[in-house]
């Protein structure tokens with residue numbers, strides 16, 4: 001007589017158990033989404049990061065390489081640098097780095113352009129780009145952003161103003177035979193840096209902060225910009241001028257009126273970016289550093305450096321904590337790409353490793369994104 005009742009009770013208990021269990025499961029899934037969703041980055045923030053890194057390099061190169069060496073060494077930056085044994089113009093430096101980054105095929109692209117270009121290829125390529133450039137000329141406080149559909153994919157685009165920050169900007173452009181404008185003044189917006197970020201095939205009609213980019217994608221973009229500038233600086237400035245016996249790069253570059261070492265070039269620009277306090281940082285580190293402060297800062301960085309030594313084809317990524325804050329980090333291998341790298345490190349009295357060979361992993365570029 002109790003049997004059916006017992007069955008009902010048993011079934012009810014079972015149902016309650018299953019229901020509460022699935023609730024727990026569901027709860028766990030939303031927790032995960034919250035955790036991962038919260039770390040994704042709006043494209044506007046990603047573009048701000050990328051622009052800050054480009055701008056830091058542009059300023060450091062203009063002020064501490066071009067302007068300083070013009071004064072201390074009478075070494076000029078000229079348009080025909082390849083034949084004249086001179087420095088690349090700041091604009092050519094940015095163009096070379098953007099070509100290097102754009103050719104890596106990671107989707108992100110950037111370039112320098114203007115409504116009054118000396119070189120026609122730096123003119124706006126669409127009506128929208130023209131509108132965007134006019135907008136930043138009229139209101140340089142804000143970058144101009146929009147989303148464009150290019151058929152196969154949608155792109156987030158942002159144009160940031162490029163200012164006449166030195167007398168040399170205005171005097172060279174105003175006097176250049178091919179310049180369509182000759183009344184630039186200090187502080188004027190002379191053009192803009194456009195940044196393109198692919199968003200995929202989602203249909204978004206207006207700039208929508210709901211479209212987010214995973215942090216590893218944003219870290220890849222930052223790394224690409226840093227590595228491209230590092231490459232252009234090493235190849236077109238340090239190696240070329242050293243090979244031609246025009247100027248050397250030395251550790252005490254400021255006192256010796258020389259070029260900063262490639263590592264110092266990266267560190268100086270990373271300091272500029274850090275000072276902006278945007279929640280973005282990048283550094284050059286190594287397990288065998290010449291400068292002990294370039295060693296790994298935490299366990300994650302140590303394991304990551306070991307990992308990219310074994311698998312240099314992919315970055316080591318993950319979330320960790322630093323100074324009480326949640327951070328996302330990605331570590332990319334830094335390779336011995338020239339004889340100069342290994343000759344100098346192997347001979348340096350403070351270097352703990354003396355047997356680097358070509359293409360060895362000498363350390364890593366670590367990109368850190370502070371999560372909100």
Ligand code: HEC
Pocket residue numbers: 062077078079089090091092095112113114116117118119120122162163164165166168169170172173190191192
């Ligand atoms: C010694 C001459 C010289 C100096 C100094 C110079 N530029 Fe240029 N600039 C050029 C030349 C030449 C180009 C075209 C490069 C190319 O072939 O793409 C250019 C390109 C540009 C462009 C892209 C549009 C265009 O005109 O083709 C912008 C924007 C620009 N410069 C802004 C600046 C700013 C800002 C500064 C100062 C930080 C500066 N320039 C310093 C000569 C100069």
Ligand code: HEC
Pocket residue numbers: 234249250251261262263264267284285286288289290291292294334335336337338340341342344345348362363364
């Ligand atoms: C003329 C000497 C010289 C050359 C050339 C040179 N380096 Fe360095 N490198 C240094 C010095 C000195 C430091 C330490 C800078 C500091 O932080 O004070 C350094 C720092 C580094 C670091 C950070 C860890 C450390 O050792 O402190 C890495 C990684 C690195 N270099 C890799 C390279 C690579 C790759 C190349 C070639 C593209 C290269 N270096 C070319 C001298 C050189």
